[in-house]
Amino acid sequence: MSTVAEFRVPVEGFALERTLSRIPKAEFDIERAVPVATDRVMVVLWAHGPDYEELRTALEADPAVADFQGLVDLDVEWLYQMHWTDGLHVLRPALAEHDGTLMHAYGDREGWHLRVLVLDRGAVAALAEWCEAEGLTLEIDRIYDLDERLGERYSLSESQYEALALAYERGYFESPRGVSATELAADLGISQQALSERLRRASQNLLDETLATDDPPAAFSYPDRWQTRRS
Numbered sequence: 001m002s003t004v005a006e007f008r009v010p011v012e013g014f015a016l017e018r019t020l021s022r023i024p025k026a027e028f029d030i031e032r033a034v035p036v037a038t039d040r041v042m043v044v045l046w047a048h049g050p051d052y053e054e055l056r057t058a059l060e061a062d063p064a065v066a067d068f069q070g071l072v073d074l075d076v077e078w079l080y081q082m083h084w085t086d087g088l089h090v091l092r093p094a095l096a097e098h099d100g101t102l103m104h105a106y107g108d109r110e111g112w113h114l115r116v117l118v119l120d121r122g123a124v125a126a127l128a129e130w131c132e133a134e135g136l137t138l139e140i141d142r143i144y145d146l147d148e149r150l151g152e153r154y155s156l157s158e159s160q161y162e163a164l165a166l167a168y169e170r171g172y173f174e175s176p177r178g179v180s181a182t183e184l185a186a187d188l189g190i191s192q193q194a195l196s197e198r199l200r201r202a203s204q205n206l207l208d209e210t211l212a213t214d215d216p217p218a219a220f221s222y223p224d225r226w227q228t229r230r231s
Helices: 017-022 052-061 091-097 121-133 148-154 159-170 183-189 190-210 224-230
Strands: 003-009 027-037 039-047 063-072 075-082 100-107 111-118 139-145
Touching: 003 121, 017 052, 052 063, 052 075, 091 100, 091 121, 100 159, 111 121, 121 139, 159 183, 159 190, 183 190
Parallel strands: none
Antiparallel strands: 003 111, 003 139, 027 039, 027 100, 039 075, 063 075, 100 111
């Protein structure tokens, strides 16, 4: 049964330590992280800081950031695409070894808060042991099975959520697609026809439970900063 683990890691064990040391009030919210080479990760993230120029200067001086470019400027927060040459250096091989997927990451000076999808609860312990051996301590906040949280809330089965999450993480919904239906189906161990049907039903259930209602679930209520992006 697929399991989600939410845990914290120190800034110095993950990414952007120099930037967060220089600007303690900065905050980062990762939308996507994709390995593009053995020593490089492409990251798309939202950044929030007290001053745009100050944050940009800090990023330019951070040795972990190979390059970056601004995508969206909302005055109070900014969407960047950047390449890290340092960061995820312990977690990335750990996730690969234990079939884990980084679903979300939020970081500030106090540390990084991560949400990771793994195959089962045993993989969480194995992941923590791996990281501990490499000098990265995980402070686990919560562990739960997908069907405990999502099946009832959004009428998604475990297999439907797994397909949606993997499709999103692998760039299936992007243009051009980051992965083909054939490759995605092979990763899930199902036929391409079964994948198509699973994604269709999952999308329909998700839309029925969120958009097709006058009272959307709390988890889909847009916070103030998302109201700005949608306007």
